Amino acid sequence: MSNSLRIATRKSPLAVWQAEEVSRRLQILHPGLDITLVRLSTRGDQMLDSPLSKIGGKGLFVKELEQALLENEADIAVHSMKDVPVSFPPGLGLSVILERDSPFDAFVSNRYDSPADMPPDAHIGSASLRRQAQIQARFPRFSVSPLRGNVNTRLAKLDADEFDAIILAASGLRRLGLGARIRSVLNADESLPAIGQGALGIETRLDDARVQSLIAPLDHAETRCCVSAERALNARLNGGCQVPIAGFAQLQGDRIHLRGLVGMPDGSRICRAEADGPANMPEALGTAIGEALLAQGAGDILASLGIAPAENFH
Numbered sequence: 001m002s003n004s005l006r007i008a009t010r011k012s013p014l015a016v017w018q019a020e021e022v023s024r025r026l027q028i029l030h031p032g033l034d035i036t037l038v039r040l041s042t043r044g045d046q047m048l049d050s051p052l053s054k055i056g057g058k059g060l061f062v063k064e065l066e067q068a069l070l071e072n073e074a075d076i077a078v079h080s081m082k083d084v085p086v087s088f089p090p091g092l093g094l095s096v097i098l099e100r101d102s103p104f105d106a107f108v109s110n111r112y113d114s115p116a117d118m119p120p121d122a123h124i125g126s127a128s129l130r131r132q133a134q135i136q137a138r139f140p141r142f143s144v145s146p147l148r149g150n151v152n153t154r155l156a157k158l159d160a161d162e163f164d165a166i167i168l169a170a171s172g173l174r175r176l177g178l179g180a181r182i183r184s185v186l187n188a189d190e191s192l193p194a195i196g197q198g199a200l201g202i203e204t205r206l207d208d209a210r211v212q213s214l215i216a217p218l219d220h221a222e223t224r225c226c227v228s229a230e231r232a233l234n235a236r237l238n239g240g241c242q243v244p245i246a247g248f249a250q251l252q253g254d255r256i257h258l259r260g261l262v263g264m265p266d267g268s269r270i271c272r273a274e275a276d277g278p279a280n281m282p283e284a285l286g287t288a289i290g291e292a293l294l295a296q297g298a299g300d301i302l303a304s305l306g307i308a309p310a311e312n313f314h
């Protein structure tokens with residue numbers, strides 16, 4: 001056991017690619033390490049027919065992986081940071097955040113180059129309330145229908161002409177070798193990304209010193225700083241991956257710049273806030289942007305969707 005490492009992952013092709021990427025990087029650092037993948041099915045994978053926003057509950061894509069860590073059936077779990085709730089079961093935590101790939105959303109279509117290129121009554125596929133709110137705010141006459149499933153399933157539905165276009169994470173498409181399907185990358189003004197989008201995280205048992213030292217070199221301080229600010233914003237708003245909240249931080253020298261957004265899924269209301277702060281205090285900035293969004297009425301939007309903002313403790 002002492003020279004082996006078991007990586008828990010979801011079974012989807014993207015999740016497996018991400019776990020294998022962590023495995024590849026660890027194998028370079030530790031050539032003698034015996035690495036195996038433990039492939040698990042999560043509730044979020046099983047309930048593919050229900051809209052994510054209706055299934056409810058946080059951690060839909062991570063709970064089963066955390067269970068495997070707690071039961072010592074795996075040593076680390078690789079997650080898309082976008083899917084990781086802000087808190088962890090006792091004894092577990094996020095030990096490593098890898099360098100981020102593109103955080104942006106991608107516009108994918110067989111007919112059009114960009115949203116602005118489409119007819120006013122175009123039909124978009126997306127299950128993300130965050131993507132839906134932003135595209136509807138810019139193009140109120142588009143219709144948006146839910147689209148779930150793994151990346152290949154979603155592309156197959158586009159190719160079967162169920163939609164004029166779909167919106168997916170650029171990082172996920174590129175990891176699967178599907179970057180050529182991207183017709184345009186939506187910038188932060190067009191579609192502010194999800195908290196943590198494009199970054200991978202590694203969850204562990206915090207008392208496992210052997211594993212901590214094996215994976216520590218994969219941590220990327222700049223990405224950790226940005227994702228910490230974004231996650232603090234999410235914590236203040238009590239959000240999860242199923243709610244229309246966006247957050248995107250960038251480092252500029254010793255400053256961090258954070259943009260946040262909360263919108264009604266139909267695009268009828270959008271709250272935006274942005275500010276910068278010292279890079280060594282990302283959580284304070286995230287909380288402040290959360291407060292600024294609440295001051296603009298983000299709490300009413302979230303309450304109308306059945307989400308209560310977190311208590312303010314300061």
Ligand SMILES: NCc1[nH]cc(CCC(=O)O)c1CC(=O)O
Nearest residue numbers: 080082168169171172197198199
């Ligand atoms: N909720 C599914 C999910 N979780 C993470 C990614 C993309 C990869 C990433 O954010 O690193 C995706 C697919 C998508 O949004 O198109």
